Structure formats: structure tokens, C-alpha cells
Amino acid sequence: TSAAVEQDVHTINIAYGNQPGEPLDQQAHKWAELAEEESDGRLQLNVYPSSQLGGESDMIELAMRGNNVIVFTAYDFLMDYVPDLGILAAPYLAEEFDDLLYLTTTDWYADLENDMNDMGLALLGKETIYGERHLMTKTPVTTPEDLQGMKIRVPNNNLYIRAFHALGASPTPLPLGDLYASLQQGVIDGAENPLPVLQGTRTNEVTNHLTLTGHMKVMSIWVTGTGMMDDLPEDLERILTETSEEAARYTHEITEREEKEALETFKNEGMTIHEVDQELFREAVEPFYDSMPAWSPGLYEHVLELMEERPKED
Amino acid sequence: MKIRSMIEKVDDVIATVALSLIIVIIASNVFFRFVLSQPLTWSEEISLALFVWLTFIGISSVMKRNEHVGIDYFIRKLPKKWFHFIQWLRWFVLILVTSVVFIYWGFLLMIDTHWKVTPVLGIDFKLIYVAIPLGGVLALYHLLTVAIRRDKSWFMQEEGAVQDDDSSHR
Amino acid sequence: MTILLIVSLILLLILLNVPVAYAMLGGSLLYFLTNDSFMNETLTQRMISGVESFPLLGIVFFITAGVLMNYTGITRRMLTFAKLVTGHLTGGLAKVNVTMSVLTGGLSGSNVADAAMQSKILVPGMVKKGYAPGFSAALTATSSLITPILPPGIALILYGYVGNVSIGDLFIAGIIPGLLLAVFLLIYVHFAAKKRGFEQVKEERPKITDVLVASKDALLALLLPIIIIGGIRLGAFSPTEAGAIAVVYALIIGFFIYREMTFKDLWLALKESILIIATVMIIIAAGTAFGWILTLEQVPQALTSSITSLINHPILFLLIIFVFLLIVGMFIEGNVMLIILTPIFIPMLETYGIDPVHFGIFFILCLSIGTITPPIGTIMFTTAAITKVKIEVFIKEVIPFWLLLIVLTLVIIFIPAISLWLPELLS
Ligand code: NA
Ligand code: NA
Numbered sequence A: 001t002s003a004a005v006e007q008d009v010h011t012i013n014i015a016y017g018n019q020p021g022e023p024l025d026q027q028a029h030k031w032a033e034l035a036e037e038e039s040d041g042r043l044q045l046n047v048y049p050s051s052q053l054g055g056e057s058d059m060i061e062l063a064m065r066g067n068n069v070i071v072f073t074a075y076d077f078l079m080d081y082v083p084d085l086g087i088l089a090a091p092y093l094a095e096e097f098d099d100l101l102y103l104t105t106t107d108w109y110a111d112l113e114n115d116m117n118d119m120g121l122a123l124l125g126k127e128t129i130y131g132e133r134h135l136m137t138k139t140p141v142t143t144p145e146d147l148q149g150m151k152i153r154v155p156n157n158n159l160y161i162r163a164f165h166a167l168g169a170s171p172t173p174l175p176l177g178d179l180y181a182s183l184q185q186g187v188i189d190g191a192e193n194p195l196p197v198l199q200g201t202r203t204n205e206v207t208n209h210l211t212l213t214g215h216m217k218v219m220s221i222w223v224t225g226t227g228m229m230d231d232l233p234e235d236l237e238r239i240l241t242e243t244s245e246e247a248a249r250y251t252h253e254i255t256e257r258e259e260k261e262a263l264e265t266f267k268n269e270g271m272t273i274h275e276v277d278q279e280l281f282r283e284a285v286e287p288f289y290d291s292m293p294a295w296s297p298g299l300y301e302h303v304l305e306l307m308e309e310r311p312k313e314d
Numbered sequence B: 001m002k003i004r005s006m007i008e009k010v011d012d013v014i015a016t017v018a019l020s021l022i023i024v025i026i027a028s029n030v031f032f033r034f035v036l037s038q039p040l041t042w043s044e045e046i047s048l049a050l051f052v053w054l055t056f057i058g059i060s061s062v063m064k065r066n067e068h069v070g071i072d073y074f075i076r077k078l079p080k081k082w083f084h085f086i087q088w089l090r091w092f093v094l095i096l097v098t099s100v101v102f103i104y105w106g107f108l109l110m111i112d113t114h115w116k117v118t119p120v121l122g123i124d125f126k127l128i129y130v131a132i133p134l135g136g137v138l139a140l141y142h143l144l145t146v147a148i149r150r151d152k153s154w155f156m157q158e159e160g161a162v163q164d165d166d167s168s169h170r
Numbered sequence C: 001m002t003i004l005l006i007v008s009l010i011l012l013l014i015l016l017n018v019p020v021a022y023a024m025l026g027g028s029l030l031y032f033l034t035n036d037s038f039m040n041e042t043l044t045q046r047m048i049s050g051v052e053s054f055p056l057l058g059i060v061f062f063i064t065a066g067v068l069m070n071y072t073g074i075t076r077r078m079l080t081f082a083k084l085v086t087g088h089l090t091g092g093l094a095k096v097n098v099t100m101s102v103l104t105g106g107l108s109g110s111n112v113a114d115a116a117m118q119s120k121i122l123v124p125g126m127v128k129k130g131y132a133p134g135f136s137a138a139l140t141a142t143s144s145l146i147t148p149i150l151p152p153g154i155a156l157i158l159y160g161y162v163g164n165v166s167i168g169d170l171f172i173a174g175i176i177p178g179l180l181l182a183v184f185l186l187i188y189v190h191f192a193a194k195k196r197g198f199e200q201v202k203e204e205r206p207k208i209t210d211v212l213v214a215s216k217d218a219l220l221a222l223l224l225p226i227i228i229i230g231g232i233r234l235g236a237f238s239p240t241e242a243g244a245i246a247v248v249y250a251l252i253i254g255f256f257i258y259r260e261m262t263f264k265d266l267w268l269a270l271k272e273s274i275l276i277i278a279t280v281m282i283i284i285a286a287g288t289a290f291g292w293i294l295t296l297e298q299v300p301q302a303l304t305s306s307i308t309s310l311i312n313h314p315i316l317f318l319l320i321i322f323v324f325l326l327i328v329g330m331f332i333e334g335n336v337m338l339i340i341l342t343p344i345f346i347p348m349l350e351t352y353g354i355d356p357v358h359f360g361i362f363f364i365l366c367l368s369i370g371t372i373t374p375p376i377g378t379i380m381f382t383t384a385a386i387t388k389v390k391i392e393v394f395i396k397e398v399i400p401f402w403l404l405l406i407v408l409t410l411v412i413i414f415i416p417a418i419s420l421w422l423p424e425l426l427s
Helices: A001-008 A023-038 A056-064 A083-089 A099-101 A107-118 A158-166 A176-184 A195-200 A226-229 A234-269 A280-282 A286-290 A301-310 B002-035 B043-064 B082-110 B125-129 B131-149 C003-015 C020-033 C043-047 C053-074 C074-086 C092-103 C111-121 C123-128 C133-143 C154-163 C167-173 C175-196 C209-233 C239-256 C263-296 C297-309 C316-330 C334-352 C356-370 C378-387 C391-414 C417-426
Strands: A011-013 A042-049 A070-074 A121-124 A127-135 A149-155 A168-172 A191-193 A207-227 A272-274
Touching: A011 A023, A011 A083, A011 A121, A023 A042, A023 A234, A023 C003, A042 A234, A056 A070, A056 A121, A056 A207, A056 C043, A056 C175, A083 A107, A083 A207, A083 A301, A083 C297, A099 A207, A099 A301, A099 C074, A099 C263, A107 A121, A107 A168, A107 A301, A107 C316, A121 A226, A121 A234, A127 A168, A127 A176, A127 A195, A127 A234, A149 A158, A158 A168, A158 A286, A158 C092, A168 C111, A176 A191, A176 C074, A191 A195, A191 A207, A195 A234, A195 B082, A207 A226, A234 A272, A280 A286, A286 C334, B002 B131, B002 C053, B002 C239, B002 C263, B002 C378, B043 B082, B043 C053, B043 C263, B082 B125, B082 B131, B082 C020, C003 C020, C020 C043, C020 C263, C043 C263, C053 C074, C053 C111, C053 C154, C053 C239, C053 C263, C074 C111, C074 C209, C092 C111, C092 C133, C092 C209, C111 C123, C111 C133, C111 C378, C133 C175, C133 C378, C133 C391, C154 C167, C154 C334, C154 C356, C167 C175, C167 C209, C167 C239, C167 C356, C175 C391, C175 C417, C263 C334, C297 C334, C316 C334, C316 C356, C316 C391, C334 C356, C334 C417, C356 C391, C356 C417, C378 C391, C391 C417
Parallel strands: A011 A042, A011 A070, A149 A168, A149 A191, A207 A272
Antiparallel strands: A070 A207, A121 A207, A127 A191, A127 A207
16 A cells, blocks of 8 residues: 555655744744645655755746746745735835735735736745844944945845835845855945844844834745646645645744844843834835836835725724 | 858857956946945846856857866776777767757746846846857857867877866866 | 766766766756656756856956966066075975965965966976976975965855855965965975985075065065955955956056056956866856755755764764765865765754864865875876876875875864964954
């Protein structure tokens, strides 16, 4: 019987850039565990952390062409394919993560997902939360004026570049791996990311100030090819999709806990922490929303309306 | 005749121009960032695009001179007839890899990237990846001409030489 | 298609004189044709991804800077300077040979290019003065190993890039081990020259005015390494950009200060550079694609877990890696090994608590030794071919140097501070 079972095993490759041990790595392993469990071993997920199989955009390209790979990415990356999706990563869009998660359940999102499907890309783990992004710098930043001309490392991505331009900084795109050395050597003046990532890249060792700007709440997403999904038997496709959300929800708590722990560590290590009036930054970033030519007209307003409609539970 | 001599030289010219541009762009970026505090956001993606061109067209330049790094120590121990045969086998592997990996698969990769553009300038990746099949075609041209000429330095064992003299190119 | 079959095919092709990069691509081609998880073009995509990397641009610049040294008059002035400093001592020219490698090693990134250059400009002079040709060739080959360790170096950039280790730290870490190798060699050639009666006709002790003139002449060139390291430390530029600055600096010296360079020279130098760059980059591209297959097949993961479960002491681990690298280093080009093995070694380092910067210096030294280890090695072939020394003679003469390098490696294994003291001091 073991031979018969083995014939049925579908092996799937899961690729991401995060390091082993990070919340996202834990999520991937949880997903592998759940998928294997619920499919009685017919789904086998191989995980490849640290960009072992390649960078995000190369992997998305492979996924789109139906290769056997699922890639972790963010909505700002998917802008290259369906521009409007990028707004989900825009600065100061939502008050809380629940607003963003609600957006993924709307018809507006379903339409965009259809556009993705038409390009050959399928979305999984829509409930993945990557974290709230803050700013770490060498000199104190308490108002947007302090940011003028500061060289801030951002991901090599138009959304981040334009957002930090709007804030008055000089956005400097660099690979995450070059971050530490560039700060140490003064090539840049600061960096931004969720706190656990700033801790993982040891940014706190080469900066003195943490400004809790909360400039972006980042939801993330797993992407694969519709081709690969269609090749799976229907029940396995369902199990893969369901367990992706289950693993995403499982990780919410871990992400939140690690954010708190990171902040605690930074405090204990004597880093100066600035609680700032985020409203000032929100106002400063407003020109950003007019500077994204690829977006549909009125997109920002429409998304704000949608979030208003979210049924609030007490 | 004129076209032929152009084809013979075009790889050197393209690769050299790409190298020069990379040097100018990166050095300028240091100036713009360090002196003017205005980093050129596009310098990285442009120089990486030129780097792809430099490498894959440069591969043809190296092929033309038969200078790709290999180990001929063992086959030089063999009788001349065997040596001769293995050099043709080597030539065949070069043709195979060049035609399939560089030209055919490189072309497929290029035409499949119609949606991909660079993040800042929005350059179509087709314009970057076309360097792979193009470099392959140029290299294939050189491989075919050495076979037609039965070029001695490719297929015959020269007396006494362990490796060709001008090793500073390696 | 089993991965073992692919690896065997690649090794066979390499033995049959197929260029290393094309052997790896040939094996990888077969892998993709027989694998249905990924499309065939993925091989080409992985190859390109090996090139599209900003840190690797540093390699391009330092190769170009190294070539430009020969066209701008920098090399000639350094030789004059080295001769004045050590030429009049016992074994003078042998010491010039070592000093020259330190001076140019601080500029150039490629040891094969350095070995070739010095084989041409130093060995004939040494033979004329009574040195055994085999000794001269072996010394030139060995001293050129200073180049990859002394910053900047292609190997340092590659290791830092693939292993995600700070290239700036690696550059600093290489300074003391590189100089230590030079000191080891200077001491050895001193006694070897004395014992074997090399260089019977000695240079006169130089006049102080000559030394001053030569120093002034070489000063601008000697400043370059200081500008590179200083600029990186001060944050003026990244290690990659430092390479572009080195090229521009060499051009300014050549065109405006020494005024020896013409546009024709520039064209020739750039053309020579693109050949070296493309030769190195195709190996990197092919190595990246083949390394990807190994990763997908979970080979590094399996090796890591089996090695870490078998060996439990860091020193024992380093010693076993040492022997392993000496053996593979003989057969496969150093940069190829760096690309394939770095991702395999890096995860193991944490288990053993070994600093990746320390390991990097050790790793690169081991691979360098491989290039002069009989029966095969790129530097060995290059110097023997240019100096027209028979391989058998070269091997006989290189053995004492080889033992010296083994001792140096052991010293570097057992005293991590040699590599780590300077980067820690400066951070
Ligand atoms: Na030397
Ligand atoms: Na060097």
C-alpha cells in the first residue's frame, strides 16, 4: 500500500527571503505541517528560506509560468502585475490591521484577484500579517521636517521610493543584506521595517533612535501559478488554500509577541524611542497618493469608503 | 567582407562600451550622493542591466579567443588521436550549451518577460535579456567559423605548450 | 535523474577539457530536461540571476583597476619603488617579488592576472641574476596568493556576497593575514637565497635621494588602497562603489599625473578587462545555476546535518574542511568552489560558533593554496607556462612554499584574532 500512497504524493516548493526563525519562517513550517496532516501525507511542502531559490521577482515569474513554487511576497511587489493591489501597502492607509484584512473580503479585492488569476497568478494566505513598519535613524526624528534630506534605506520598489520622497527624505534602495554595513559606514542615515526585522538585521546596533512612525501596516501574501493549482486534485487544492489561511492566523499572535519583545529589547539596550504625532507624518505623506500614475482614478477614496463599511464588532 | 569584420568585432565593442558606462554611472552616483546628497535612484538598475550585457556579450569575446577556463592537463597525457577526438567532443558540448541554454532558452525567457519592467525607470526586461540569445548567436558564429577553418589552436595539440602564453587574460 | 549522475557528468566533462562553466551548464541542462517541476528556461533565468547582483559589480571594477595599473605606469613605478626598498638585501630580487605582490595586491583583485604580470616582468631578471628558474616561478606563484587575501579581492567579494557577510569587514580582516603571508615569504626567501647562493651580484645600497624620488613617484599609487579602505570606513562609498573610485583614480593618475596613458591604451585596457570579467562571470553564472539545483535537491541541507552530527568540535571541523578544500582546490577553480561551497558552509558555522569573517579568510586561503597544489592548479599552470618552467621542476620547487602556506593556515585556524582583531578594532 505504501507504493500506492507514494504515487499520490504532491511535493510543492515554498520559497521566501526571510531568515530561519522569523515569524514568517514559523508560518511556512506550520503550513507545511498542517497541509501534510490534513492531506494524510499526500501534500509535502518543502521550505526554502533565505532566498535560497532566488529573489522575489524571479520566483513570482517562475510561479506565473506554472513552475512548482509558492512565493512569499508583498502587495507593493504585485503592483507590477495589478497596479491597484499596491494600495494595500500604502502609507497610513488603515487605522488597524482588521481594516486591511476586511478589504481582502470585498468585491473590489475579488476583482483584482481575478485580474491576477488572468495573468496566471493565484493568491494564498491572504490573512498573513507582516507587521507595522517603523523608522530607525542615527539622529532623532520627531517631525517630518527632521527627515528632510535624510538617506533612508527602502526596498527597491516604486511605492517605497515615492512614499519617502513625499516625506521629504532621500529614499535609497538597497538590498536588505547591505543594510547593516551601509548604516555602519554612513552610506545611509536610517532604515525602516517592522521591529522584528530591524532586530534581525541588527539595525539597532548601528543606529540610536527609533521613531514609532507606524508609517505602513503591511499585509503580505503567498503567490503561486494558477497552472500549478489546477494541476492539483481538487481536494488537495482546497486543503492547500485552507491551511494557508490557518497558518496565517496562527502566526498573528507570534508576530505581535515578537514586535513587543523587539521593542522591549530596544528599550533595554538604551535606544532612544520617540512616540510621535503620527498625524503630522500622515499629512506630510499626502502628495504620495497623487504620485502613483498607474493607479485607477479615485482608488484611494474608494478604498477609504470600503473600510468605512466594515462591520465593527464591539 | 565588411559585414563579416563587423560581426567579428561587435562583441568586443558592445562589452567595452557597457563596461565604460557602468564605471561612469557608479562613480557619478558616489558624487551625487556624497557631495550633492542626491542619490541617483536609477543607477543600480541601469548598471545591473549593463552588467548583464557586459557578461553575456563578453562571453562571445572570450569564445572567439578560445579562452574559457578549463583543465587540459589530463587530455594532454593522451595519444594525439584521442586528444584530437576529445577536442571535437569539447567543441560539440560548447555548441550544444550555447545553442540550447543561451540561444533557445534565453530567447524563450526573453519573450516571456513582456510584463516585467525595472522598478524605477520602467525599462522593459526584454531589452536586458535580449543580451543572452544575442551573445549566444555571436558565440555560435565564432564556434562555427573555427570548425570551418579547422582552426589548429582549437583542435590540434601544439608541441610543448602547456597552456597558451598570454595567460594574463584569465 | 539523480543528482549524483549529474555531478559525475560534470566532473567527466571537466576532465575532458570542457570549460568549467560549460561543463556545469551541460550537466544542469540534462537535469532540467529530465525534471518536470521546473521549466527548462529556469536554468537560464538562474544563470542571469547570478549576474544581476550589485555586490558583484565590485569584481568588475577591481579587475579593471588591476589591468589599468599596467597601462597607466603604476606598475612600473611600484617596481622601481620595491627594488629600491629591498633590492640591495640578501635575496634582493626575491624580496622585490614578494614586496611587489603586497603593493599590487592592495590594488588588484585577481591573483591569476598578478601572477602572469610578475612572471613576465620579474622572473627573467631573477634568472639572469642566478636564481633557479623553478624557484623564481614557484615564488611568483606563491606570492601572488597574497592578492586574493589582501583587500580588495574578488574572492572576498564573492564570499561576502554569497554568504551574506559584510564585504567591508572581510576587506579589513584580510589585511593582517595577507601581510603575515608576505612576512613568512620574506623570511623564507632570505634563508633560501643564502643557502643556495642566489643573486651573487648585489645591487648597491640606494642613495637616500633616489628613495625619496621613487617614493614620491609611487606615493599616489600607494595611496589608492588607503583611499579605498578609508572611503569605505568613512561612509563615502560602499565596497562596490570603492571599485569604481579605484578605476577613476587610476585613470586620473594615468592621464593627468603620470601622463603615460593614451586613448588607445584605454581601449586596449578595457578590452583586456572585459575578457577577464566575462571569463569570471560565466563561471559565476553557471555556478549559480548549478548551485540552485543542489539546493533544490536539498544537498547542502543534507550535508550540513550529516557533518554537524558527525563532528562536534569547531577546530576539528576546520581541520577536516582544510584537508577537504586542499583536495578539491587542486581540481576545481577557486571562484567556482566559493560559489558552490559558501552556502553549504555558512549554515554550519553557527553550530560551531565560528565567526563567518574568520572562516572567510581561512576558506579563501585554502582555495588559494589549491591553485598551486600539484598536479593541477590555475596559478601553477599560468606561471609555469609563461616562465617556460617544466611542471615537474615547478612542483619540486613549490613544495617548501606549499608547506609554508600549510603552517600559515594552521596559525590562522588556531588564532582567530589574526583575522578578527582589526575589524573589531575599527568597528
Ligand atoms: Na610576487
Ligand atoms: Na587584493
